[in-house]
Amino acid sequence: MVIVFSLVTGCAQNQSSKNLDTKEDKSLNSSIDVESIIVREESFFNVYNQWQGVPYRLGGSNKNGIDCSAFVQIAYRDAWQLPLPRTTRSQSQIGENIKYDAAKYGDLVFFKTSKTTNHVGVYLGNLRFMHASTSQGVIISRLDNPYWAAKFWQFRRVDSLTK
DSSP states (O other), X not given: XXXXXXXXXXXXXXXXXXXXXXXXXXXXXXXXXXXXXHHHHHHHHHHHHHHTTOOBOTTOEETTEEOHHHHHHHHHHHHHOOOOOSSHHHHTTSSEEEXXXXXXTTOEEEEEOSSSOEEEEEEEETTEEEEEETTTEEEEEETXXXXXXXXXXXXXXXXXXXX
């Protein structure tokens, strides 16, 4: 009886193990996808940790002082090896315009801070974005802060991997 059971389960295992292998392959691919997402998300936080508190300086592009578009340009270069234009105006014209409720980690977020001035940051999810603030230097702020909420202009997606 035991031998028959073993033969029956042995055959069943062969069929199941083929299915299991396929499931494991899919699971492995999912794990790789999740790992790459985690690495990509950590990469912007790593950039932020290196630049946090650096003061704002119009036209600046180093740790003595940096403006918003230079910070975003450096963040994308260092985090995702993605080259971006240098100016906020140029950055606001690349990629794809994204609806507010469809924004994802890594999207560019733009604000109109005056009639002639725009501001840019990197969206981190959960209504947070990192940027070079004129008053506080490189910080993480909230989109629902009344100041930023009133100045919000657009999101832009510049990397197909954030879709």
